[in-house]
Amino acid sequence: MAFPSDLEIARSASLKPMDDVAAEMGLPQHLLEPYGSDVLKVGLNAIDELADAPRAKYILVSAITPTPLGEGKTTTTVGLGQAFKHIGKRATVAIRQPSMGPTLGIKGGAAGGGYSQVVPMELLNLHLTGDMHAVTAAHNLLSAMVDNHLYQGNKLGLDLTEITWRRVLDMNDRALRNIVVGLGSKSDGVPRQTGFDITAASEVMAALALTTGMDDLRGRLGRIVVGYTTEGEPVTADQLDAAGAMTVLLREAIKPNLMQTYENTPVLVHCGPFGNIATGNSSVVADLIGLHCGDYLVTEAGFGADMGAERFFNIKCRVSGQRPDAAIVVATVRALKAHSGKFRIVAGKPLPEDLLAENPDDVHAGAANLRKQIENIRLHGVSPVVAINAFPTDHPSEHAAIREIAASMNARSAVCTNFAEGGAGAAELAEAVAEAADEPNDFAFLYPAEATLREKIETIATKVYGADGVSYAPLAKRQLNTYERAGFGNLPMCMAKTHLSISSDPTLKGAPTGWTLPVREVRASVGAGFVYPICGEMRTMPGLGTAPAAARIDLDEQGEIVGLS
């Protein structure tokens, strides 16, 4: 019999009543609001009310540089969360809300996989409690206020060619990347070029993920810079009188969503900022709650350790004031083989056949990437643990090769079979993580807030990416000077770089050396609270492929969803 599909497994789950899931976390009833029977919203008062409860160990799940297919980081995160119960501990999982665009596009869902899933997966993958739509609405309200300001006479003197605020939709829609608005007659607005990004790329999403509460959110939204005047002065959402209504639209979305895994482990699902131009981490408020709900809080950061983990340490933890206790680097045989540089993996295409043959030497040939990502965890004073996410096509000798690489770096490691076996398959990982988290905590930021913007960029580029240095395009230099002058110099840095290489060149595998990071331009998410240098082509609106997932999704004769994976 074939291994059942993710959707079939998810359907077979024995869901525990959500009130029981919450009660086991110590969340009192008055903080909970049901949204249907399978998800609760958790009120923000939980942060204060739980402050005296014991603090959980704070575990980050990161990874080596992934292939375009992803390496099962969410599956490992969910599996580890489940595994703690198998070693007698209580854990909570905190993950991002999947973006619906890719779910309907090429990717399918993002609930983990196999017997390590968040359930019901169709709820997680489609709408959930509407937070994503609330972000869309708040973002586009500001967009409408910008264009209405132009239409009503442009009293603030916005330079039409310097408006940086676009619109967003949670959809893969390439035709909206570059558009001209305001066509038609005089009453139809002011013509100008702009475009749509996917909602995950919205600065509102990043602000929501980084906020610590309603007042803080109101402040962040007000500081959003939508563009510049003809004199070069920034124009903010507060100047357009939009931030109050935007905050009101996010009144429910600021509350984390509580779901459960296949094995009834609690999961806080909250926010989904893009991993390339934003932080790629779930929300601060979910973590501030989850850190007082058990023995371990397991959260996930997007892409490899050079990307999501670096931002987790230097942006998210700086805002939250929390210190991580251990960090996992998820590795797979196929990805390490790919880092040997001998294979090319393309999303939507079958894996190369010789990549699937037993060959531990190919795994060793890709070791540099794993070593560098372990080092990137250690750079922040955090204990690394290597999780080997096992695939049915792997060979024991190849898993052994990964363990040897980890051992050579003095890092703990464990083979994880939780996709096929659930939490029990990650029990060894849970033991290793527990040991790592008990080591002395030497967590430290990579750079101080007071460092200049250039110093921050150069520190990340040389220490984390292994670059020789940084080259700035003239535009980037001007922008850095502008931001320093405007008082944005103390913001942390969120490098917009490819996730497919530690370098800025997606074709370079392993741990490239002897290269210079090119910074083409620099943008500032002043409201969310970071500066992001653009180091390569960054796509902020995906497209649909030749065979979109949406074309397969339907209801069967029993009214059950089919085609969602």
Added chain:
Amino acid sequence: MAFPSDLEIARSASLKPMDDVAAEMGLPQHLLEPYGSDVLKVGLNAIDELADAPRAKYILVSAITPTPLGEGKTTTTVGLGQAFKHIGKRATVAIRQPSMGPTLGIKGGAAGGGYSQVVPMELLNLHLTGDMHAVTAAHNLLSAMVDNHLYQGNKLGLDLTEITWRRVLDMNDRALRNIVVGLGSKSDGVPRQTGFDITAASEVMAALALTTGMDDLRGRLGRIVVGYTTEGEPVTADQLDAAGAMTVLLREAIKPNLMQTYENTPVLVHCGPFGNIATGNSSVVADLIGLHCGDYLVTEAGFGADMGAERFFNIKCRVSGQRPDAAIVVATVRALKAHSGKFRIVAGKPLPEDLLAENPDDVHAGAANLRKQIENIRLHGVSPVVAINAFPTDHPSEHAAIREIAASMNARSAVCTNFAEGGAGAAELAEAVAEAADEPNDFAFLYPAEATLREKIETIATKVYGADGVSYAPLAKRQLNTYERAGFGNLPMCMAKTHLSISSDPTLKGAPTGWTLPVREVRASVGAGFVYPICGEMRTMPGLGTAPAAARIDLDEQGEIVGLS
């Protein structure tokens, strides 16, 4: 002391637990899903499970031709629902979900007013359970599939200049009315002109409002025509493989939302199709449920009786198979005075001062409009009742004038003070409605489904609008021929006409005669299931004004919403 604001009144409401509200309607627990503490979703199985419960009297609330300010039709609907309890009867109210765009624009909320409101009004006015966003997502998925089809080679041969499917957002954003998409490089799609409508104008919204269940919805969405091939053949959502995923996205949105009024009367809130180019009525499924939950189901139709009521009778009741038992025509002193032609009322501007002075003669001068709208109810064999929605600035002699007009038409009437007094203020109306609903039911459609499209248009124009006839532009003639040939000839007619006059000229007040209805073009909402002739300028994407409501909406220091009215 000033009369409290709608928001202040709403906050003072004593909300009953929603489970109790549902229980009093006879809705069993297993059909209910809570969304927060103040709203439940009602499962569609309720239609079958309640089928044997006694049938309520079906009461429509319509109006005379309104001023741009509206005449308090929702306030009357809610007040009447509340009033039935005061005369010892059980009633349910069924209304549309307000569009968020206008709430953030000029209009403020749409929850009724004063002590005749749906509460919590901020929940009703902002997001509710996300149905509107689900419609947006389903609609825009089809849009993305259309543009992706062009990008991937356009195998179906869509004519780029004949693509009628646009995109939608629930926002007042004039700059999106006319846009060019697909700019940029070759990988950014195919350039073409298109635009956004407000979500309420989406055919998906109209289909959701008219559907009778999941299978029926799947069928309607599949039949949506997105455009035409170069050979003039229609291309459907089914041909683009989009309708399955669209249906899945609407899986929760198809379930009506249950809330309550200030006096704890149950309110089914569901769907909000635009009143000018679509049906302007709440959903069929909500009515099919509500008709078995008490003695009376009170529902509202958009704009005047020539608009929403005519569509309620001939489109909605044709789909649902239900017969209305009475229909209310809401009239106000100020609107009837405006129908004298002596005054001009502009949204966002103060009322003319002499309109507020005591003058029953001016009321009589506008009587023709009320008479014609009463006649429009009687044309369908339904008993009319005139509800006089009293304003503090009215004079008793003016109310008496309206009652005289009603009496001259042999119609019952009642003065309603439910804005200030709650349900007790509409008890007299409830008595009159109960009497009217007990009269023999002679309900009949205005035209048979088999009539030609032209016959349907001409029947509505001459009988309901009082036109001498209809003139068709050459484009309209071609389109009517195309639709008849394509097999759409048996669809009912949804006239897209101004709501500010019974005629097609918004400046003509009263009951204009001696005019001809000009049909400029004719469009077909094949999926939703109607044809709509365009008779004048129809705006499908509102704009923001010089002082948008959004600029006043904010949170106060206690975290409470301010500025929402």
